[in-house]
Amino acid sequence: MNWSQESYTKTYRFAAKAHDEQLFPGTELPYIMHLSFVSMEVLAALAHEPERDGDLAVQCALLHDVIEDTAVGYEDVKAGFGTAVADGVLALTKNPDLPKDQQMADSLHRIRQQPSEIWLVKLADRITNLAEPPHYWDREKKVRYQAEARQIHAALHEASPYLSQRLLAKIEAYAAYF
Numbered sequence: 120m121n122w123s124q125e126s127y128t129k130t131y132r133f134a135a136k137a138h139d140e141q142l143f144p145g146t147e148l149p150y151i152m153h154l155s156f157v158s159m160e161v162l163a164a165l166a167h168e169p170e171r172d173g174d175l176a177v178q179c180a181l182l183h184d185v186i187e188d189t190a191v192g193y194e195d196v197k198a199g200f201g202t203a204v205a206d207g208v209l210a211l212t213k214n215p216d217l218p219k220d221q222q223m224a225d226s227l228h229r230i231r232q233q234p235s236e237i238w239l240v241k242l243a244d245r246i247t248n249l250a251e252p253p254h255y256w257d258r259e260k261k262v263r264y265q266a267e268a269r270q271i272h273a274a275l276h277e278a279s280p281y282l283s284q285r286l287l288a289k290i291e292a293y294a295a296y297f
């Protein structure tokens with residue numbers, strides 16, 4: 120096994136505390152649910168493709184939204200989990216200073232400069248998010264979200280045949296929500 124339960128537990132606690140009372144958009148459910156799903160997808164990929172730093176992948180999965188969505192910053196992540204994890208999480212964080220329509224391409228560009236473990240997290244994140252969309256999303260927004268998923272797949276699929284296949288299937292199935 121290339122990841123440890125101790126590392127998972129420590130990181131999960133940190134993420135649960137950081138996201139605190141945040142809810143997952145469009146639901147009454149705690150945000151940590153999303154992080155549980157993303158890390159679960161990463162663990163499934165690690166079981167199929169074990170040649171990786173599993174702790175790095177799992178830690179970045181659990182922390183991937185802390186810089187973007189909470190008061191936790193890069194230096195906090197670095198102090199708790201080291202530079203590789205902090206750099207990974209930062210790459211997975213959108214740059215709010217850029218126009219919205221450039222933020223994904225910019226993040227994908229930065230993820231591609233990171234180890235493949237970070238690519239896995241982004242693939243797992245979108246696999247998880249291609250579930251039933253929030254009720255207030257209109258058709259145009261859903262179509263755009265599906266197109267953005269294809270952009271993520273195109274940029275990162277080579278990191279993991281397993282997650283690549285899963286993401287493609289989710290992209291196709293998402294059309295049912297239009």
Ligand code: NI
Nearest residue numbers: 153183184244
């Ligand atoms: Ni996410």
